[in-house]
Amino acid sequence: MIELLATETPVIMYSFLFFIGLFFGSFLNVLADRLSKRKTILGRSMCDSCKHVLSWNDLIPIVSYLMLHGKCRYCKAPFSIQYPLAEIFTGVIFVLTWYLSTERLIISADLFGIHIIHIAIVAVLIVMFLSDIRYQIIPDEMQIALLMLGILKVVSLSLFLKGTSLIGLSQDLGMHILYGVGVMSPLLLVFLITKGRGMGFGDVKLAFVMGLILGLLSGFLALYISFVVGGMVGGVLLLTKKGKRKTKIAFGPFLILGLYLMMFIEEDIILFVSRIYGF
Ligand SMILES: [Zn+2]
Numbered sequence: 339m340i341e342l343l344a345t346e347t348p349v350i351m352y353s354f355l356f357f358i359g360l361f362f363g364s365f366l367n368v369l370a371d372r373l374s375k376r377k378t379i380l381g382r383s384m385c386d387s388c389k390h391v392l393s394w395n396d397l398i399p400i401v402s403y404l405m406l407h408g409k410c411r412y413c414k415a416p417f418s419i420q421y422p423l424a425e426i427f428t429g430v431i432f433v434l435t436w437y438l439s440t441e442r443l444i445i446s447a448d449l450f451g452i453h454i455i456h457i458a459i460v461a462v463l464i465v466m467f468l469s470d471i472r473y474q475i476i477p478d479e480m481q482i483a484l485l486m487l488g489i490l491k492v493v494s495l496s497l498f499l500k501g502t503s504l505i506g507l508s509q510d511l512g513m514h515i516l517y518g519v520g521v522m523s524p525l526l527l528v529f530l531i532t533k534g535r536g537m538g539f540g541d542v543k544l545a546f547v548m549g550l551i552l553g554l555l556s557g558f559l560a561l562y563i564s565f566v567v568g569g570m571v572g573g574v575l576l577l578t579k580k581g582k583r584k585t586k587i588a589f590g591p592f593l594i595l596g597l598y599l600m601m602f603i604e605e606d607i608i609l610f611v612s613r614i615y616g617f
Pocket of ligand 1: 385386387388389390410411412413414415
């Protein structure tokens with residue numbers, strides 16, 4: 339019976355997380371749209387075309403989209419495929435994050451709260467990702483939320499690893515703020531030199547929190563991943579002529595990718611990078 343539980347529990351847990359993720363995805367979609375357009379996050383959802391208020395059965399993740407064949411029930415205007423895809427994406431990322439956080443990260447294995455903080459961080463990152471891809475904006479509300487969660491993670495780990503010494507805690511926090519400044523500096527420099535044309539200030543703020551969460555070396559490695567992957571995607575877009583030279587590609591999604599990879603599979607990334615450069 340115990341063996342059965344041990345094998346069955348993760349399946350139930352992960353299915354539950356995926357299901358929760360679908361509904362969260364629907365909510366994060368709304369947050370990304372409304373925060374970017376500076377609308378209130380309260381109030382009922384409506385169709386963008388006919389402004390008809392959507393009822394609960396128009397808003398069930400995936401199911402409504404399939405039942406309505408991707409069209410508004412009232413005016414038949416098509417809904418973007420982005421929305422159900424973002425819902426599925428959120429479900430998948432929730433499951434993946436929980437797995438990596440609980441099974442792969444050694445440091446937090448005994449600290450249940452850290453896994454919850456990780457899921458919350460990932461939820462915020464998804465809103466940032468969707469906002470930056472759709473509107474080339476990273477909402478300040480999400481920057482503040484990410485900063486708070488980052489501080490919460492640093493404080494939790496510090497208390498967990500070093501006990502409740504106030505001096506130790508303030509030292510740790512101080513160090514991580516310095517890491518943030520360090521990782522932010524290169525992007526701030528690009529921002530200042532190009533007068534904001536090469537880099538948005540939202541990216542600079544995000545890089546600060548990346549440094550705060552990851553530390554100096556991992557933070558720089560995350561930046562490195564962002565520039566390499568961003569450069570490759572930019573190059574492909576240029577070659578296929580989908581993006582002209584003037585087309586702005588949001589950099590935020592690449593920063594988010596770098597942050598995610600360094601948060602959850604840091605060791606694999608370091609091994610991979612060291613193999614490429616042969617050290
Ligand atoms: Zn409509």
